[in-house]
Amino acid sequence: MSLNTVMPIGRDSKMQNFRVVVMGTGGVGKSSIISKFMNDKFTEVHKETIEELHRHQMRFDSGSVEIDILDTAGSLQFPAMRKLAIATGDAFFLVFSANNPESFEIVKHLRDEIKEQKQKGQYSIVVVANKTDLDIEENHSHAVTESVVCMDWEEKFITTSAKTGDNIECVFQALEDKIRERMVNLKKKRLSFFRRISMPVMRMTKSETATTALVEIKPRPQSMKN
Ligand SMILES: Nc1nc2c(ncn2[C@@H]2O[C@H](COP(=O)(O)OP(=O)(O)OP(=O)(O)O)[C@@H](O)[C@H]2O)c(=O)[nH]1
Ligand SMILES: [Mg+2]
Numbered sequence: 036m037s038l039n040t041v042m043p044i045g046r047d048s049k050m051q052n053f054r055v056v057v058m059g060t061g062g063v064g065k066s067s068i069i070s071k072f073m074n075d076k077f078t079e080v081h082k083e084t085i086e087e088l089h090r091h092q093m094r095f096d097s098g099s100v101e102i103d104i105l106d107t108a109g110s111l112q113f114p115a116m117r118k119l120a121i122a123t124g125d126a127f128f129l130v131f132s133a134n135n136p137e138s139f140e141i142v143k144h145l146r147d148e149i150k151e152q153k154q155k156g157q158y159s160i161v162v163v164a165n166k167t168d169l170d171i172e173e174n175h176s177h178a179v180t181e182s183v184v185c186m187d188w189e190e191k192f193i194t195t196s197a198k199t200g201d202n203i204e205c206v207f208q209a210l211e212d213k214i215r216e217r218m219v220n221l222k223k224k225r226l227s228f229f230r231r232i233s234m235p236v237m238r239m240t241k242s243e244t245a246t247t248a249l250v251e252i253k254p255r256p257q258s259m260k261n
Contacts (some may be wrong), residue, residue, distance in 0.1 A: 053214055054103040056120045059130035060141040060239040061109030064165040067197035068130065069106050072207055084108050086116065093211060100214055101143055106185050121152045126159040128206060133164045133194065139180055146188065160190045162208055168196040 057065045066084050070076050073089060089104040107120050121127075129145050131138035142162060149158060164177055164183045177194060184192040191209050195202040 039065045051098065052101045052103065053125050053217075054105060054123055055126040055128060055210055056105045056124035057105060057128045058107050058117075058120070058145050059109060059128075059163075060138045063109065063130045063132040063135070063138050064195075065109065065128075065130050066106050068128070068163065068165060068195060068203060069104055070204065071197045071200055071203045073104075075200070077200075079149060083110065086120075093214065095215065095218065096219060102210075102214075117148070118152065121149050124149075124158060124208055125217070127213045128161050128163055128210075130163045130165055132166045132239070133177065134166055134169045139164075146190075159210075159217075160188070161206060161209045161213075162188075162190055162192045164192070164194045165197060167194045167201060 049138050061083065062081055066082070066087070067077055070078070073091070084106050085108055087106040089106065091102045093100050093102055096171060105124070105175065107117070125150055127145075129142045131142045146160060149160065162180075164180065178218060181192045186189050190254060193202055193205050193209060195206060197203065
């Protein structure tokens with residue numbers, strides 16, 4: 036699927052649902068990243084978010100997936116709201132500002148909270164270093180942060196600029212990859228479940244199997260037919 040196939044959707048009960056929660060401290064560019072991706076729009080004005088839900092559809096070979104993108108409050112968030120956001124998330128974009136090292140500290144705390152609240156394998160994280168268009172002198176070196184995220188945490192790290200649009204698609208491409216991974220794992224789990232429940236048949240003796248087969252192909256008695 037290409038990112039161009041992401042489109043607004045109506046409700047479809049049969050569609051699989053996947054929620055990505057966008058978190059990070061105030062002003063790091065969470066809403067700007069979403070707006071750039073969804074509407075190709077960027078505004079210099081900072082309007083603090085309370086909470087906003089965006090909905091899109093991604094199409095995969097095996098079907099469509101409904102994507103809820105939850106844009107959270109950076110500075111105005113209550114702990115209970117954050118807890119709920121974490122509880123309902125399948126994936127998390129943890130955003131910090133490339134020119135503000137303290138905003139990465141918040142990302143660390145958020146990751147800890149997610150890890151505490153959710154079970155391993157139940158969620159995916161993408162760490163986003165935004166505002167890379169700002170003067171290089173102002174920019175904090177990515178090397179250390181990137182190695183912490185990629186080597187220690189083993190999570191995906193992407194540098195972006197919501198202003199220029201640089202790498203914005205990569206963030207959502209990473210999400211797409213995570214969903215695909217999740218779908219494959221789910222399929223594998225289902226297959227192993229079916230293998231497990233078919234085990235007793237495999238343990239049957241030859242004669243038992245033959246009897247079972249006979250019972251299965253025996254025609255329906257005449258008396259039972261209408
Ligand atoms: N130069 C530059 N400015 C950016 C970028 N992304 C966002 N901004 C600016 O940073 C400010 C905050 O952006 P928002 O997207 O509102 O940040 P937020 O994380 O959603 O903020 P809260 O909703 O308050 O948590 C705005 O003035 C944006 O114009 C970027 O990549 N580069
Ligand atoms: Mg916002």
